[in-house]
Amino acid sequence: MAFSAKTEYGLVSLLELAAIHPQGGVLQVAEIAARQGIPDRYLEQMLTSLRRGQILRSIRGPRGGYQLARPPAEIRIAEVVVCLEGELASRGTAARQSAEFEVIGGLEGRLEQARQAILEGTSLQDLLDERDQRLQSQVMYFI
Amino acid sequence: MAFSAKTEYGLVSLLELAAIHPQGGVLQVAEIAARQGIPDRYLEQMLTSLRRGQILRSIRGPRGGYQLARPPAEIRIAEVVVCLEGELASRGTAARQSAEFEVIGGLEGRLEQARQAILEGTSLQDLLDERDQRLQSQVMYFI
DNA sequence: GGCATCCCCAGCGATGTAGTTGGAAATACG
DNA sequence: CGTATTTCCAACTACATCGCTGGGGATGCC
Structure with missing residues (x-):
């Protein structure tokens, strides 16, 4: 898959929170984990990363979350992914110095650029819209 | 980086072979490895994969290679990558069944589709042209 | 104070990646 | 024929990362 479990879990959680954002919605780790079938102690770590990345805000104590x-319209998926994937600063390997390696490096650059374009061009709101549409058509079939 | 070392090494080797293909060129593992600074016994495995994938042909014995x-125009990079990355059949994870996971899955699909489009749309000849152009401009600077 | 909830960080097993090694089979060449 | 050269096959190691679990500590509502 294109995303690690970390990233998938984080994005799913953000989607849940985005869905209730207009009501200023708050959810607890355990709630999200239960609804999505994710180990809660693990999910905790992703939400902590997202808080450190200024994407989430946390409320401690009982009734927290x-x-x-x-x-959601101001949260780019690119930002979320960077935050969850751990940055891996200078993930780029020490580029070997031959014309051939440079050409391959160029191709890799184009690949990552294409990926980045999609991630930058998608906001959490976009995914939320997609979700709502999906739920909507499920209801249609139901009737 | 977008590629594993395996894939990079394989692609670099293919580039070297493509460069001398019009002369029906043959290279030995040790030659390529030395020129590119790759461990030769490791590179051996990549070239074996490429042979199994019908991308290379091998000649055994002394003066082999x-x-x-x-x-090169008939070798798509997508094919090479599949061959080297080991396929990892059904790399796709067991998709969780919630609207949120489905939406994320959709995004992942678009990412992989974009990647695939680039890899399908690039032939070894394309990379070879890029290499030659790069070498050409190096000479320019040299003068 | 007591309980609910987030916070920090350490560790663990499974898997994958990069590389090494040992030897068997084919074949050109003298 | 014999030997050196080269590919072929398969196992093995070292290390990192991933997904996940666990132990406490801090905070704050009641």
């Missing part, structure tokens, strides 16, 4: 730090 | 099984 997490909520989006910004409206 | 490897050569392209087809002209």
Whole structure:
């Protein structure tokens, strides 16, 4: 798959929070984990990363939980992925110095650029819309 | 990086072989490895994969080596990558059944589709042209 | 104070990646 | 024929990462 479990779990959680954002919605780790079938102690770590990345805000104590730090339209998926994938600073390997390696490096650059374009061009709101549409058509079939 | 070392090494080797293909060129593992600074016993495995994938042909015994099984224009990079990355059949994870996971899955699909489009749309000849152009401009600077 | 909830960080098993090694089979060449 | 050269096959190691679990600690509502 294109994403690690970390990233998938984080994005799914953000989607859940985005869905109730207009109501200023707050969800607890355990709630999200139960609904999505994710180990809660693991999910905790992703939400912590997202908080450190200023994407989530947390509320401690009883009746606490997490909520989006910004409206979904202002959260780019690229940002989320960087935050969850751990950056892996200078993931680029020490480029070997031959014309052949440079050409391959160029191809890799184009691949990552294409990926980045999609991730930058998609906001959490876009995914939320997609989700709502999906749920909508499920209801249609149901009737 | 977008590629594993395996894939990079394999592609670099293919580039070297493509460069001398019009002369029906043959190179030995040790030659390529030395020129590119790759451990030769490791590179051996990549070239074996490429042979099994019908991308290379091998000649055994003294004065043996490897050569392209087809002209570079007929070798798509997508094919090479599949061959080297080991396929990892059904790399796709067991998709969780929630609207949120489905939406994320959709995004992953678009990412992989974009990647695939580039890899399908690039032939070994394309990379070879890029290499030659790069070498050409190096000479320019040299003068 | 007590309980619910987030916070931090350490560790663990499975898997994958990069590379090494040992030897068997084919074949050109003298 | 014999030997050196080269590919072929398959196992093995070292290390990192991934997905996940666990133990406490901090905070804050009641």
